[in-house]
Amino acid sequence: MENKQHLLSLKKWRICGIMTTENLGAADYRKAGDIMNEAERKRQQDLERLRRLRPIDDDFMRCLFKDNIPLAEFVLRIITGKQDLIITDCETQKDMKRLAGARSVCLDAYGTDPDGKKYDLEIQRQEKGADPYRARYHSSVMDVENLHSGQEFKELPDTYTIFIIEKDFYGKGEPVYPIERINLATGKSFEDGEHILYVNGEYRGESNLGKLMHDFNCTQASDMNFELMADRTRYLKENPKGVSEMCRIMEDMRNESLKEGIQEEKKMTVFRMLEAGKYLLEEIANISGLSLEEVNQLKAERNA
Numbered sequence: 035m036e037n038k039q040h041l042l043s044l045k046k047w048r049i050c051g052i053m054t055t056e057n058l059g060a061a062d063y064r065k066a067g068d069i070m071n072e073a074e075r076k077r078q079q080d081l082e083r084l085r086r087l088r089p090i091d092d093d094f095m096r097c098l099f100k101d102n103i104p105l106a107e108f109v110l111r112i113i114t115g116k117q118d119l120i121i122t123d124c125e126t127q128k129d130m131k132r133l134a135g136a137r138s139v140c141l142d143a144y145g146t147d148p149d150g151k152k153y154d155l156e157i158q159r160q161e162k163g164a165d166p167y168r169a170r171y172h173s174s175v176m177d178v179e180n181l182h183s184g185q186e187f188k189e190l191p192d193t194y195t196i197f198i199i200e201k202d203f204y205g206k207g208e209p210v211y212p213i214e215r216i217n218l219a220t221g222k223s224f225e226d227g228e229h230i231l232y233v234n235g236e237y238r239g240e241s242n243l244g245k246l247m248h249d250f251n252c253t254q255a256s257d258m259n260f261e262l263m264a265d266r267t268r269y270l271k272e273n274p275k276g277v278s279e280m281c282r283i284m285e286d287m288r289n290e291s292l293k294e295g296i297q298e299e300k301k302m303t304v305f306r307m308l309e310a311g312k313y314l315l316e317e318i319a320n321i322s323g324l325s326l327e328e329v330n331q332l333k334a335e336r337n338a
Contacts, residue, residue, distance in 0.1 A: 080281045084271060087280075089263065090200055090235055090250040092142065095157045097276075097283055098266055099143045100126045105262050106145050110153055112242045113196055113210065113233055121145045121153070130175045139175045151192040152176050164197045169213070169230045177228075192227040198250065200235040209237040209244065300324050304332045 087094040099106050107121040128144035143155040154172055158164040176193045197203075204211050211232040215224035237247050245259040252258050255268035269276040303322045307313045315333070319326045 080284050084280050086253055088251050088253050090157055092157050093284060095142060096126050097270055097280055105266055106143055108262050112246050120148055122148055130179050139172060153194045156197045158197050158199045161201060161203055164199045164203055169195050173228050190227060194229045196231045198233040198235055202234045202236045203232050209234055209239060301332060304329055308333055308336055
């Protein structure tokens with residue numbers, strides 16, 4: 035009996051990660067087993083999801099370019115047509131918010147070349163995520179991020195906002211749609227250094243861009259054209275370390291989605307209480323769980 039109780043104690047430690055000298059009862063052991071079964075179920079779901087992910091999926095793209103300057107450089111060379119482009123820095127999920135109260139933007143992949151030019155590479159599965167106003171905002175946020183107090187406006191770096199969209203956004207069959215400002219009176223380029231490119235994720239021509247868009251839509255490394263894409267995909271899907279990294283990312287995104295859902299419900303509570311018109315702002319803040327400042331901001335939005 036002592037051996038059996040000791041075994042149960044050891045199992046509790048191994049399952050829960052807690053060092054203890056107490057004996058584990060049968061009910062507690064079953065509960066710990068249920069926790070492990072649930073964790074394994076989620077793990078298997080994540081592995082199945084990982085098998086279906088492609089580079090054009092935001093979850094996967096995030097890891098694909100993380101700390102991977104050669105791949106970012108390779109992709110940008112093909113999209114921009116600059117075969118000698120060098121990227122000196124690349125960040126994924128780059129958070130940008132320089133103005134208090136302004137909407138923040140998290141860039142999928144943000145790079146810099148030796149001339150200081152900035153590149154924002156975005157993956158958009160749905161057309162609504164590639165709205166021209168969004169492209170404009172991304173471009174403006176890079177401007178604000180890169181012009182400091184005391185600098186002249188002409189010191190603004192050239193910026194490239196690049197949206198890779200799963201579908202052909204403009205429906206004309208073009209591989210890339212370059213967006214540039216022009217002077218309508220003269221017909222000449224405005225030359226303000228702002229460049230926006232919409233990449234057609236459906237394009238499958240024989241060019242390198244067509245081959246790249248094929249790779250962006252592949253679930254298996256063996257089906258890809260370019261080794262840089264295939265090697266990184268193979269690492270994230272087949273190497274145990276890469277798989278663990280992807281599982282952590284998916285767990286983080288699941289938790290983030292839950293937090294966003296809770297936050298959205300709090301906002302809806304505020305709007306309903308404001309609509310009722312019988313609560314003090316302090317009461318709304320207390321009941322909703324938001325700060326008084328946040329409640330005031332939501333009130334201003336509602337009245338705008």
